[in-house]
Amino acid sequence: MALRIFQALPAYFGGKRRLLASIFRHVPSPSEAPVFIDAFLGGGSVSLYAKARGYQVRCNDVAERSVIVGRALIENDRYTLEYDDLVRLFMWTEGPGYAEKCLAPDVFPTRHARFLDAALANARKLEGPKRWLAFLLVVKYALGLRPMGNWGAKTIIHQMEDGDYEAMNPNYVKDVFARKIPYHPIGLANKIRESINRGVFANGQENSVHQGDVFEFLAGVEGDVAYFDPPYASTQSYERSSRPLDELLTGAPVDVSPNPFSTESPEKILPKLFEAAAHIPLWIISYGNKAIDLNGLIDLVRKHRPNVTGEEIHHVHCTGLASVESRQKNRELLVVGREK
Ligand SMILES: C[S@@+](CC[C@H](N)C(=O)[O-])C[C@H]1O[C@@H](n2cnc3c(N)ncnc32)[C@H](O)[C@@H]1O
Structure with missing residues (x-):
């Protein structure tokens, strides 16, 4: 959806932007089902779309990187980032920060790391929605520095650091210039500022974001529809793939502990989720087909809901990096569980 x-x-890795029409086909209108719960907010595409459609959105994620999106764009319906705010993010700060000391030049080129450190230090001095908008700018800026969407391409980042474009693979050269990485950080940051402001709007509802484990969140939330997009079993965990970003935001090394949604089988972890969501009338579940097939997932849901339908959608998660084989095999499972 454009x-x-x-x-x-x-x-965001695993974002559902291209599946929104399929998901929302199953959601009754806001007059029939006013409160939409997004239990795994991730990059925010489902919640932002639900907000645009007029639902009252209650979303949750365990990760700071996702909660930033929620506070800046789902809860906030009025404040934008002005050019003056951006200039303040560039203000001098004391000494090198975590990005320059520990993440450059393997993850970020040094001059971009310096901007990220300054922007974070200055964002922490802000209050209210502007603080979250500034953090969102940092998140988008950091993600935009990944060569072809990949943190692991150290050699390319070193070549970016040295401006050694002759040695660089031509596909990466194109990518690096398309992202304007060789230019001054203010130009890049200003483009991001403008794009962030396009997502700020009011929908006449009190929308809210919660940061916590999904089981704790579900115990305290009421609503008409719940959308579940958990990490899929047998896929790379979000904690691992987002580690440099999480370290940047924390300003310290982070431990990647196993996430039960990635490590446990769907037959073990999903029933716990369904029990925790028993009080919500309608469920929509997104899942991958690596560890379970459509009929298997429908059978799991049917143990908790009498009326279950499902479909399989051809979908590649991370287009840039997916192999030809995974493109052919990947299916997105979409299952709907109703009370009657
Ligand atoms: C597949 S992503 C969601 C993608 C999202 N629907 C989108 O369109 O961008 C899964 C999210 O679940 C979060 N997560 C993982 N374990 C969690 C838990 N136990 N409780 C809450 N959130 C969790 C991760 O941080 C990640 O952001």
Whole structure:
């Protein structure tokens, strides 16, 4: 879906932007089902779309990187980032920060790391929605520095650091210039600022974001529809693939502990989720087909809901990096569980 508001979101691994029409086909209108729960907010595409459609959105994620999106764009419906705010993010700060000391030049070229450190230090001095908008700018900026969407391409980042474009693979050269990485950080940051502001709007509702484990969140939330997009079993965990970003935001090394949604089988972890969501009338579940097939997932849901339907959608998660084989095999499972 190519709405302008989506330009505000970070490029998120596993994001559901291209599946929104399929998902929302199953959601009754806001007059029939006013409260939409997004239990795994991620990059925010589902919540932002639900907000644009007029639902009252209650979303949750365990990760700071996702909660930033929620506070900046789902809860906030009025404040934008002005050019003056951006200039303040560039203000001098004491000494090198975590990005320059520990992440450059393997993850970020040094001059971009310096900007990220200054922007974070200055964002922490802000209050209210502007603080979250500034953090979102940092998140989008950091993600935009990944060569072809990949943190692991150290050699390319070193070549970016040295401006050694002759040695660089030509596909990466194109990518690096398309992202304007060789230019001054203010130009890059200003483009991001403008794109973030496109996602700020009011929908006449009090929308809210919660940061916590999904089981704790579900115990305290009421609503008409719940959308579940957990990490899929047998896929790379979000904690691992987002580690440099999480370290940047924390300003310290982070431990990647195993996430039960990635390590446990769907037959073990999903029933716990369904028990925790028993009080919500309608469920929509997104899942991958690596560890379970459509009929298997329908059978799991049927143990908790009498009326279950499902479909399989051809979908590649991370287009840039997916192999030809995974493109052919990947299916997105979409299952709907109703109370009657
Ligand atoms: C597949 S992503 C969601 C993608 C999202 N629907 C989108 O369109 O961008 C899964 C999210 O679940 C979060 N997560 C993982 N374990 C969690 C838990 N136990 N409780 C809450 N959130 C969790 C991760 O941080 C990640 O952001």
